[in-house]
Amino acid sequence: MNNKRFSTITIVTVCILGALSGCGSTQPKGITDTQPDKGLPVLGETVTYDPNHLVNEGKPITLEYWSWGSQGSDPVLDMIQPYAKIHPNVTIKPVNVSWDDYWTKLPLALKGKNGPAVFNIHNSYDALIRPYAADYNVDVNALTKDYTTASVHVTDGKVKYVDSVINTGNIYYNKTLWKEAGLTDKDIPATWDEFREVARKLSKWEGDKMTQAGFNFNGGAYNGLWQGLNYQQGQTLFSENGGKANYDNTTTANNMRFLKDLYDKDRVGSINFGNDYTQSFGNGQSAMVYAWGWLEGTMKEKYPDIDYGVFATPTPSKETPFAYDRYNGESTPGVNSHAPKDQQEVAQDFVKYLLANDDYIRAAVKELNSFPAKKQLQDDKDILAQPVMAAIKPRVDRLIWPGSTPATMETSAATAFENVFQNGMGIDQALHEAQQQMDTDMKNSNFVPAESKYEFYGERR
Template sequence: MKKVGLILTAVLACLVLLGGCGKKTADADKDTTTNVKSSKKVTLDFWSFWGSGARREVIESIIKDYNESQDKVKIKYSYQPWGDIWTKSLSAITAGNPPDVIVQDINSVAQRADAKQATDITKYLDKGINKRFYSQLFKTTQYQNKTYGLPFNTDTQVIFYNKKIFKNAGLTDKDLPQTWSELDAVARTLDIKKDDTFTRIGFYPLWSLDTQVWALNADGGTSWFNDKNQVKIDTKNKRKALQWILDAQKYYGKKTINRLEAEFGSGVADPFLSGTVAMRAQNINYYTSIKENAPKDFEFGVIQLPEFQKGSGHKTWGGGFTLEVPTGAKHVKESVDFIKYLTSDKVQEKFGAASFDIMANKKANTNLINGKQLDETGQMIYKTADQAMSSTVLTPIPLSAPDYNNLVNEQIDAALLGQKSAKQALKDAQTAVENLVKQHK
């Protein structure tokens, strides 16, 4: 999910601008919501991008349970391909025939609320429903003190490590890195280099995580913007974070990094699963890939992201998705009732057990940790994720700078390509984003 935020930033910036364009209709986008008089049921069209595998199976099972649990509403599930779902939903909203419930990116709720693409559902919610969720997740659903959706699932970034490699190197649980300096020391212990070629890499920070995660980890949980939406890109600790990444790149060499990057995501050829990489930072549900592709004797553990320095906190990044009622939906109350069902304890527990997503509902995660639905390894991972959620930072996209990530990434890429120093890259990024904010004001 980490990459989701970066992809969606550009897409969502375009969607907000397109929201005011002329109406557009297409038969493929027409809503099939009807009030079926013969059955006296309201049909709700529910859109998501879960089109295959465990997520498709479990959401269809959940919908079946809901349809059979009452006789007033029928949920029709509409799969929309990833990447298409948000542009299609905007077209449907503009045309006045949107879906009734849709899965949306959690870090861009305010954008849709401000652009009048999402419905204020505050009056339909039970008092205290916010207590179901991790506080930072529910906070992202708020715009001008109103609620525009409910959190569904989330993620958090951790480090997976190969237990056998650690053991063979003489490292025990006491040696698991808790700070960046310890992470470097352990990585050097696990590195294997023959002549000029690394045959094993201890740890490289940009495999699956981007600079933003390490920057906020180093800066006490403050990302490119602080809580007051002030630009905080060029700070002392963020410079140190980017320099640390550049040092790691120089140490391993671009050829080695590029070679292994090409192998990540290729199932059984995954360098972490093959033992070529000893530690890998990843979203917690990387476990699903391990279960599918790892050798039978593969042993691994999970730890939180190490602290920048002792006492600074194991800060990490999270994303995820919300359930929203698009503007113009005809059956808001019924739609919100379905959303409340999808975020209830048992339903969230069922989805989490099948998908291995970290659910927005705290109690559901606790039940998965302590219940019998998961094996010992699964419970361990959920427990680590639950602990990490207290240090997990979300990064809602500021209304004043919807496409700021492009400007930041351009400068960071320049540093990684050796065109700029860490100091100069972040200074230029700070200036570029500040100018963007001024333009929007």
């Protein structure tokens, strides 16, 4: 062996590895905070945060925050610098991991001793991260008073995260096509029967060829529609004991038939009119679509020239339904229960700072185009000036969360839709086959629905 060559390689290697700790240079050791009284006001109303204290006894500390989001799409990132300004001894390092890799890498990191102290959560992966998420060190009663949907996340008197903002489905309509059809704001439909009439006026055909859809739900919208339609009619997505999907029933069949009739009898759309309702709406080919708040980001990025509006999804009648639709929330971050004790304590302090801070929720509303779950901001004039927020506000108390539903509820339902609309299968058979697949997929699932926590659960069918 060439010892000289080996020594050279060793020195280079040490320097490369040492670059992170300042090989050949002086690395700062961090700032020590010696000022407990910051002279700052207490944040929050029920959940409060008093910034006038030392964190980690003022000693320098660094922890990581993992997220699939980036600046402008994850409101937690907006709050790191303001928090560090209050507590200069704390360094929170953001680590971005792509969505495709996140749910593989995060659990592995949380199992070890060097995982992130704080991490982004999506509630659809609740079962995956729950074993590693610490309970919040926050008074749960205070939390449920401030956050209107927090109660659905309470288990055994504890929470691991809550919703910062929530969203649901609405109808997006092309204002230009609306005007061309002679429609005005007075024509915005409140019921599905009124909606059918409006959709007919917005549809255009040249013989057997559709040139403009009045309403388009091709390419994925069915999954939101069937759930919302079922809830409106008092039909829950899961059996009363919560252990089984409730898809193959009369309500689902009637709603599938209603949607099929919109295309086949009312001719407001066509399964052959493209396979992406979002793109069709963005290209000005479809006058109305059902979508959640994310559509606004897509429109802004890809179709900025389309003049569109938003109105609340119609209901079967003008009477208040069991629920207007389902909702889903964007989660507050989790704290790693396997992180070192000092990092956990700082992470808990940071989470409490977020929960008490209206700026965090305002950032979430803006970046995620979703309605504030924080009660104190639900009447905010600036927030309600946004069309989606204005549409959600009157209905927010009558939105239901089914829980972190198994993927089969959407994948199997999507197959049923394709079988009926594209493959000519009968509705009853399609629903039956989808139910069988759901039963198979959920056989060994530990999923527990949250429907029974809905305030008006007793009004279901």
